[in-house]
Amino acid sequence: MSERSDTFTVEVTLPSERLDRFLHTRYPMASRSALQRLIEEGEITVNGEKVKPTHAPHAGEVVAVHWPDPRPDKAEPEDMPIxxxxxxxxxxxxxxxxxxxxxxxxxxxxxxxxxxxxxxxxxxxxxxxxxxxxxxxxxxxxxxxxxxxxxxxxxxxxxxxxxxxxREVEKIYHAIICGAPSRNQGEIKVAIARHVTHRKRMAATEGGGRSAWTSYEVARRLKASTLVHCRLHTGRTHQIRVHFEHLGYPLVGDSIYGKKQNAKFRELTGYEAPRQMLHAARLAFTHPKTGxxxxxxxxxxxxxxxxxxxxx
Missing domain, CATH: 3.30.2350.10 (Pseudouridine synthase)
Incomplete structure (x- = not known):
């Protein structure tokens, strides 16, 4: 089964109806437990936002359903370098x-x-x-x-x-972004929701979505780009990528966010990044056993x- 996505608008408000039951009526081939899992994992969204299976659909809401590829029954050990x-x-x-x-x-x-x-x-x-x-x-x-x-x-x-x-875990990332921010440090506090029509994309939103907070400081200014150190205070999907695209400085090499800016970056520098330039540089937490x-x-x-x- 290949991946596919469906998007539709709820036509009638059904009092006391749960989203998982509502979708089971529309997609009888899927079990309610499977639909609940997809909702909880954000594969099914309402108006681009992650909701709970108990959410009551209302007329006018846009429901996006992504059917992922079947998952393997069990992952098997492989002798690979780590x-x-x-x-x-x-x-x-x-x-x-x-x-x-x-x-x-x-x-x-x-x-x-x-x-x-x-x-x-x-x-x-x-x-x-x-x-x-x-x-x-x-x-x-x-x-x-x-x-x-x-x-x-x-x-x-x-x-x-x-x-x-x-939010007790320290998460520091290093990123190379297109362009040159005027400020040497800053805070990005913009909510993030799943894109209504493009399932693989997230989007910054002023209304709704889940709160997201990234702080950053410039570490080095480069050719048509900047090395920044970022602290994630929340952990939303694609958070750093979405936040810097929102500022107008998408990550170098990002194939989903900031395609126009990346094209301009390649034209100015002649450099083709092999991937999105994002690295989780530091992780600090309290060891559950030692404290x-x-x-x-x-x-x-x-x-x-x-x-x-x-x-x-």
Missing amino acids: TVLYEDESLLVVNKSPDIAVHPGNGHERHTLVNALLHHCKGQLSGIGGVARPGIVHRLDLETSGCLVVAKSDAIHTALSEQFAN KVLACEAPWPKDFAEAVEVLS
Whole structure:
């Protein structure tokens, strides 16, 4: 089954009707539990926003439904190289390569970080994420490199998830953006929602959406571009990419956000970025077992370092 998306407008308000039941009537081939999962994962949105399965549809609302590729029944161990920044009996932090997906899905059924982790940890990973996402507490985009924490037990997974939810995890990213911001530092507080018509895109929005907060400082000014250090105070999908596109300075190499600015950047510099230039440089959190702060830093991968050198 290939991926497909449907978008429609609710014609009549149905009092006391839940979104999952409403959609089950429209798509009887899908179970209610499957629809609930898609709603909870943001694959089904209302007016571009993530909602709960209990949401009551109202006339005029735009519902977007994305049917992803079938997921594998179970991810299998694969002997693949991974870079471990820290590891003990409870968890590990890895430096994710920019050319590897975190978990199976969306055309990447094998050769993912999960496959490598299953081999490395000999299956000793948290089961909260299901058989396709064992140990995965948070995610990075396919092209984003850097720090990612993995839980080896459900208890550790739960404790780490609570820290992420409570905004207690320090997340520092390095990014190369098109153009030159006039300010050397700033705060971006703009809500983010899923794009109404383009499922793979998110969008900055002044009304609705989920609150999102990114702070940044200029680290180095480059040719037609700027190296910035960003702190994520929230963790929305594509947050840094969407926020900097909103400011007019999209990430260098981003194929989804800021295509016009990237075309101008390539014309000015002659440089073709191999991917979106985004790297999770630092991750710090309280270790659930020891109660001490664990801080990990990931060095730039070769392509990011080369980009900075070429553009300097």
